[in-house]
Amino acid sequence: METIRCILAVFFGVSLLLYNSSNVEGRYRYHKPKNKSSKTTGSPVSPTPSDAPDPQSPTAPSSPSNSPQIPSDPYPNTSSDSIFNVMDYGAVGDGSTDDTNAFTQAWKEACGVESGVILAPSGYSFMITSTIFSGPCKPGLVFQVDGCLMPPDGPDSWPEKDSTQQWLVFYRLDGMTLTGKGTIEGNGEKWWDLPCKPHRGPNGSTSKGPCASPALIRFFMSSNLEVSGLRIQNSPQFHMKFDGCEGVLIKKLSISSPKLSPNTDGIHIENTRDVGIYDSLISNGDDCISIGTGCSDVDIDGLTCGPSHGISIGSLGVHNSQACVRNITVRNTLIKESDDGLRIKTWQGGTGSVSDINFENIQMENVRNCIIIDQYYCLSKACHNETSAVYVTGVTYRNIKGTYDVRTPPIHFACSDTVACTDILLSEVELLPEEGELVDDPFCWNAYGTEETVTIPPVNCLREGEPESVGEISSTGC
Secondary structure (H helix, E strand, O other): OHHHHHHHHHHHHHHHOOOOOOOHHHOOOOEOOOOHHHOOOOOOOOOOHHHOOOOOOOOOOOOOOOOOOOOOOOOOOOOHHHEEEHHHHOOOOEEEEEOHHHHHHHHHHHOOOOOOEEEEOOOOEEEOOOEEEEOOOOOOOEEEEOOEEEOOOOHHHOOOOOOOOEEEEEEOOEOOEEEOOOEEEOOOHHHHOOOOOOOOOHHHOOOOOOOOOOEEEEEEOOEEEEEEOOEEEOOOOOOEEEEOOEEEEEEOOEEEOOOOOOOOOOEEEEOOEEEEEEEEEEEOOOOOEEEOOOEEEEEEEEEEEOOEOOEEEEEEOHHHOEEEEEEEEEEEEEEEOEOOOEEEEEOOOOEEEEEEEEEEEEEEEEEOOOEEEEOOOOOOOOOOOOOOOOEEEEEEEEEEEEEEOOOOOOEEEEOOOOOOEEEEEEEEEEEEEOOOOOOOOOEEEOEEEEEOOOOEOOOOOOEOOOOOOHHHHOOOOO
16 A cells, blocks of 8 residues: 555656656666675764754854755766665565665765765665664765655554654754655554544544654754755654754655644754745645744745645744744745644743744635734643743734635734734735635734735734833843
8 A cells, every 4th residue: 555655646746846856867877785894984873863962042143044055966976886776785665675774774885975875766665664864974965765765654563662753864964965756655644543643532532642653854963955856745743854953955845644634744943044945835734834943044935835734933932941033034935725824823931032034925725814923822721821921023924915714813913911022014915705704803912013004804903113111021032
């Protein structure tokens, strides 16, 4: 079944993707395995990122950048010794045989040469277990998936010795590219059906029991990365995570999972800066893109998002923590059939700030909560009122148009009682009901800002000027 799913994904992915990476098989001669004892390279089994301390939030650069650091050409002029085909290391590629060892051996050799290419060729489905591919490696490393790559099929098939928090981990790398014209298949269905998942228990409740589910792809403490061209689908949990990274370019991806698949965020970034996400398609059961604390200088352009939970900054400030997010731009993007559109969500009791956020040229199609700031985010009824909050300031919504689901107001600014949201700007916002009557009752609470042009529906609830306490709350520690 998994092999058939991969074949279908490749077939339909060709029509969905705007881009297919070059076929490396036609450009390079194959490299045969060398005597392993003669190689000195990076190891795929160095310290486990899940055991390492969380990376510190990186210091913001002195001058914000609107574009990421672009990695070098992933296909430079290469000698015949630079391509490492996993088939030459004993991979079977039948979708059921464990091919982990072939991938780790190919990685070990490619890591030790400049512009090395690990190739998972087309026409095969490779099953590998949870693996950490670590550096440092020589410059220009490319991990090319032209076939189908997948984990074991569900929790019952997951080796007991392996982490259930993550599947593929790329650790301490600089200048690496993950690309190809193939599919990374997450086999997530059996994970989604765990009784602990939302609404899986009796009468729509959540039941007790094992709940850990692996993120499909994780980049950790790495820099100057590129991910492009692939189809990534059906992750047990987050499809891609970037933790403690700098200089990330993501382009022309297709990420998909069913609308009701729980916690399947498309791309999640935290403690990461200088990020570009371009010309990609994401549909899933949670946020298309979620931006956590410690992120700055993020540019998102040309995204098609939905069905999903939209694009989220947060949640931030959980357990009274500090959160710092700044200089985020989302533009030229379509959000459709989604539970949320453009969302900023913070917990009560946090500290820090969210600042310099720009949403521009966004088209909505039947979206609930098109524009929402929620500073009372809570996953249960046990949350208590707190006096501190993450400070939200400098949020611009420009040329936001389309249709909304009338079950909720399209514009909702619920700011903290004690830490107001400031400098909100609305310009050329025109949101009409997908069906039914116009909901002309936007919600504002302790939100300060300006309507640069008349909005549809009218937003008459924004406060003018600044709160009396703005001088105190502007010192956030970020």
